[in-house]
Amino acid sequence: MAYQVLARKYRPQRFSDVVGQDHVTRTLLNALAQNRIAHGYIFSGHRGIGKTTIARILASALNCRTTIGSEARPTPEPCGICDSCKEIREGNAVDVIEIDAATNRGIDEIRELRDAARYRPARDKFKIYILDEAHQITDAAFNALLKTLEEPPDHIVFMMATTQPEDIPQTIRSRCQHFSFHAVKFEDILTQLRKIAGDEGVTAGEDSLSLLAEAGDGSMRDALSIMDQAIASAPLEKGRAVLDAAQIRELMGTVPNAVFEEVLEAVAQNNSAAVITTANRLLDAGNSPAQIARQFVRYLRNCLIAKIGNISAEGESPNAELLQVSTDERKRSARSAMLFSEEELTRFLNTMLRTFDDLGFRQEQRFHLELGLLKLVHLQRLLPVEELLSQLPIRSAESRGSAPSTTAPSRSSSSTSAVSTPPAPRTASPFEADRSRKTVMADTSQPEMVTGALALATEKDEKLAEGPRLVKPIAEPAIEPIATPIASAPVTGIPTAEALQQLVVDALSSAKGQQSSADAISDAAFTIEGGTLRIQTTVSKTMLTVVLNSDADKILRNTLRANGAGELKLQVEPGAASTSAPKPKKAPTGSVQGKALEHPMVQQAQKLFNAEVRNVVDLREKE
Numbered sequence: 217m218a219y220q221v222l223a224r225k226y227r228p229q230r231f232s233d234v235v236g237q238d239h240v241t242r243t244l245l246n247a248l249a250q251n252r253i254a255h256g257y258i259f260s261g262h263r264g265i266g267k268t269t270i271a272r273i274l275a276s277a278l279n280c281r282t283t284i285g286s287e288a289r290p291t292p293e294p295c296g297i298c299d300s301c302k303e304i305r306e307g308n309a310v311d312v313i314e315i316d317a318a319t320n321r322g323i324d325e326i327r328e329l330r331d332a333a334r335y336r337p338a339r340d341k342f343k344i345y346i347l348d349e350a351h352q353i354t355d356a357a358f359n360a361l362l363k364t365l366e367e368p369p370d371h372i373v374f375m376m377a378t379t380q381p382e383d384i385p386q387t388i389r390s391r392c393q394h395f396s397f398h399a400v401k402f403e404d405i406l407t408q409l410r411k412i413a414g415d416e417g418v419t420a421g422e423d424s425l426s427l428l429a430e431a432g433d434g435s436m437r438d439a440l441s442i443m444d445q446a447i448a449s450a451p452l453e454k455g456r457a458v459l460d461a462a463q464i465r466e467l468m469g470t471v472p473n474a475v476f477e478e479v480l481e482a483v484a485q486n487n488s489a490a491v492i493t494t495a496n497r498l499l500d501a502g503n504s505p506a507q508i509a510r511q512f513v514r515y516l517r518n519c520l521i522a523k524i525g526n527i528s529a530e531g532e533s534p535n536a537e538l539l540q541v542s543t544d545e546r547k548r549s550a551r552s553a554m555l556f557s558e559e560e561l562t563r564f565l566n567t568m569l570r571t572f573d574d575l576g577f578r579q580e581q582r583f584h585l586e587l588g589l590l591k592l593v594h595l596q597r598l599l600p601v602e603e604l605l606s607q608l609p610i611r612s613a614e615s616r617g618s619a620p621s622t623t624a625p626s627r628s629s630s631s632t633s634a635v636s637t638p639p640a641p642r643t644a645s646p647f648e649a650d651r652s653r654k655t656v657m658a659d660t661s662q663p664e665m666v667t668g669a670l671a672l673a674t675e676k677d678e679k680l681a682e683g684p685r686l687v688k689p690i691a692e693p694a695i696e697p698i699a700t701p702i703a704s705a706p707v708t709g710i711p712t713a714e715a716l717q718q719l720v721v722d723a724l725s726s727a728k729g730q731q732s733s734a735d736a737i738s739d740a741a742f743t744i745e746g747g748t749l750r751i752q753t754t755v756s757k758t759m760l761t762v763v764l765n766s767d768a769d770k771i772l773r774n775t776l777r778a779n780g781a782g783e784l785k786l787q788v789e790p791g792a793a794s795t796s797a798p799k800p801k802k803a804p805t806g807s808v809q810g811k812a813l814e815h816p817m818v819q820q821a822q823k824l825f826n827a828e829v830r831n832v833v834d835l836r837e838k839e
């Protein structure tokens with residue numbers, strides 16, 4: 217007899233032999249027992265999990281010539297010995313027509329089918345059409361089929377197998393019974409492989425069978441195909457093929473997951489050198505970058521699931537089922553997962569997925585893989601920009617007006633109070649922010665320290681501040697055209713504007729490298745009006761940030777504070793000619809650019825990075 221591949225040789229002939237689809241087989245057996253047969257069935261699910269197999273078994277059961285309940289057929293399962301059962305098994309039954317819809321998808325083929333369906337079955341009870349890959353059928357062809365399904369002749373049963381049930385028109389779906397197939401569980405595939413290895417006289421260890429079952433990834437047929445290949449290439453020992461895990465890995469071009477565990481350990485230790493050495497070892501051994509990336513993505517996904525499912529290093533958890541891999545692999549993923557936070561693992565997975573995508577169309581695959589792996593080492597220190605923005609003080613127009621004169625004390629360890637020490641320098645470094653974020657997060661025992669203006673602002677603009685824990689005051693930028701409270705100091709009588717001006721000029725002149733700012737202040741006009749100190753400079757708006765840099769601003773504010781003018785609002789204005797606060801160039805309102813520029817996030821980002829919005833691209837789909 218000609219060689220038959222395992223997937224066909226061990227194709228189930230009875231419902232009870234089908235692995236992992238109990239919810240389908242149970243329902244179908246009940247329906248058969250009660251003789252409640254629908255005229256249309258849709259079997260949907262991943263490839264290689266038994267859709268067509270179940271359709272064939274159902275066809276046999278429907279057309280089996282032995283009556284249910286008789287000695288040869290005590291249950292609704294097909295008897296397997298009558299002519300009908302035999303013919304269906306061999307694929308030459310006249311009344312069971314299997315159509316590959318991928319190639320016969322047009323209106324003509326379906327019309328032909330529809331016309332043929334009008335005639336009674338040649339011999340058996342039902343005329344059964346099994347449409348494989350049914351989602352491939354064109355809409356027009358489905359419409360041609362619709363009438364038959366609406367008023368089906370008694371002898372017709374349609375069975376549609378598909379991987380994409382959503383592509384089948386609703387009008388068809390609503391006239392069929394829809395069975396959604398499950399991915400076959402790892403344990404189920406493993407048990408089946410073990411049984412088949414025994415039947416085939418193959419020596420196979422648990423590790424190699426686990427490897428095959430994992431490679432199947434929920435598909436029994438895939439697992440069996442790889443097993444076929446593995447048996448064919450296995451060495452013989454006393455006439456028995458011997459399966460070996462290393463040999464199977466070589467066959468599939470995969471590397472052991474132990475390597476990825478090593479890589480993640482190196483990432484946890486910030487050891488770029490070890491990461492690159494491991495990658496080089498794998499690449500030099502002939503593994504393709506894309507294959508390594510794909511496997512690493514899977515491994516990271518398993519680690520993330522282990523983390524989320526709280527799977528212990530012993531591989532145990534009520535959620536252990538989430539990971540359809542062998543116990544050893546589950547333990548390994550859990551070990552790796554313990555090195556990182558869920559957030560970090562998510563970022564790693566995201567990065568490796570992108571790397572894997574990139575590899576598809578890059579020339580220098582090796583470099584991209586190395587870059588992707590190195591990114592993981594650095595990722596731990598990177599912060600998303602949203603997080604950075606959320607750490608900025610919230611300064612919407614309303615909160616400015618209503619802000620009390622006391623500034624909330626800074627929660628970072630470097631400055632305990634905005635009054636007694638100069639505010640911490642503004643930094644855009646993610647590393648710095650990460651460190652201070654960790655300090656802030658460790659300090660959650662004192663939530664009441666976030667007070668006044670900030671707490672108020674949080675309520676007003678929840679979008680920007682995710683919660684009080686991330687809110688901390690950062691120094692005001694050097695030049696702020698609109699009034700801001702300076703600091704709190706007891707009121708001891710405010711000197712005159714001229715006196716203040718002289719004090720500031722003196723302070724700046726004595727400071728190192730502040731001569732130009734001293735000159736600018738000396739040329740400016742100081743006026744005090746209703747609690748606001750207005751400094752009208754002669755410097756243009758662009759030059760103002762350069763001349764009155766943050767150091768000059770610090771000296772200015774400190775001088776005012778030291779001289780009892782601390783509670784005055786400070787308003788520094790550019791160019792003598794301009795009388796009102798300068799407005800940024802306005803884009804037409806309603807335009808995308810205008811909307812983008814008005815968005816508080818964009819405004820915060822502009823301030824943070826001292827940036828300018830040059831161009832706004834509208835990526836929404838045009839109608």
Ligand SMILES: [Zn+2]
Binds near residue numbers: 281282301302
């Ligand atoms: Zn039969």
